[in-house]
Amino acid sequence: MKVRIVNDGNIESISWTVVKIFVTLVVFSLVLPPVSRGWSSRYENGLKTVLPARIRANQVNTISLDFTATALAVKVKAGERVIAGQLLAEFDNAEVRQNLERAELRAAMAKKRMKPAKRLKSPILDEQYRAATMTREAAKARLSSYSVETYETAYANARKETAKLRKLMDQHLATSQDLETARKQEDMDLQNLRSAKENLLRLKQEADAADSQLKMAKLQLDDQPTIDAGGSRLDLEDAEIVVETARSRMASLQVRAPRGGTILQVSVMKGDKVTGGAPLFQLADLSNLIVEVPVTGKMAQSIEIGSKVKVAFPTDPPIDLKAKVSEVLLVPDQLVQSHVVRIVIPNPAPSTILVGMEGAVEFPHGGRS
Secondary structure: OOOOOOOHHHHHHHHHHHHHHHHHHHHHHHHOOOOOOHHHOOOEOOOEEEEEEEEEEEEEEEEEOOOOEEEEEEOOOOOOEEOOOOEEEEEEOHHHHHHHHHHHHHHHHHHHHOOOOEEOOOHHHHHHHHHHHHHHHHHHHHHHHOOOHHHHHHHHHHHHHHHHHHHHHHOOOOOHHHHHHHHHHHHHHHHHHHHHHHHHHHHHHHHHHHHHHHHHHHHHHHOOOEEOOOOOHHHHHHHHHHHHHHHHHHHOOEEEOOOOEEEEEEOOOOOOEEOOOOEEEEEEEEEEEEEEEEEOHHHHHHOOOOOEEEEEEOOOOOEEEEEEOOEEEEEEEOOOOEEEEEEEEEOOOOOOOOOOOEEEEEEEHHHOO
């Protein structure tokens, strides 16, 4: 009979080995991040970190009406590109239409009742205005007929004569008496020129004063009280204001694009009754896209604005573009409950609506380029 001898030391060694393998598997299951479908996979290979990203439009406008209306026609659909001022939809509101009709009728009646206003006459103000007109015309006539050109020419000739005699005297061809006479004539012509300029200035001042006096007389004449013979001028002005307001509201029933862009969403159909403030269209500028990446606080602190990254877009086929970090939110975003890295990048596929889709961003290891 054979006896099998079991070594207790070997059994103990095997047991510890099994325990170690189990502990190692548990640790790795806790340390390694979960892998989800699509772009949600995150991995590190010592060189880069790839994280999922949400794609948003750089600018989005929500278009709505200020009051309740019924859609008569919807001219665009989601994905369509529009230009500024393009008609998006037509609406109808019976109350707005009727208010415009009533306002236009009221304005027409007020205009029909209008008669020319009569201005009260004042003989004194009329006489003052005529006198001011005559004074200004006389001042203008004196100013236009006066000239200093003759005095300027006389003074210039006197100076030339003095200079000529001075040279002749140096050549002993003229006497000092001749030079003195020329100097006196030059001084006299200079005084005449100065007096002429002063007189010209005085005439200009007189003309300006006469012009101001005429303007004052005209204002006084125009400010005379008037009698509104029809008694409806104020009614007409008020009615015209109401008409303009009603026309503005009527025009707003034709909803137009405030700027060029792409229609992301159409929330109305023909025949729908929409309430004031309800979103009708979403219009986006897709020339640039915002790529938002949720990151941990530690990673957010390690990423710098301007860091180089690579953005992957879920196009067919996929597109990878190099870009730079535009913004890092060190305060967690309340919507995604995470820190956010933003990247503004030109749209690589303007004909494809990428807004709302998920892409991916590849960061250099540690978040630095």
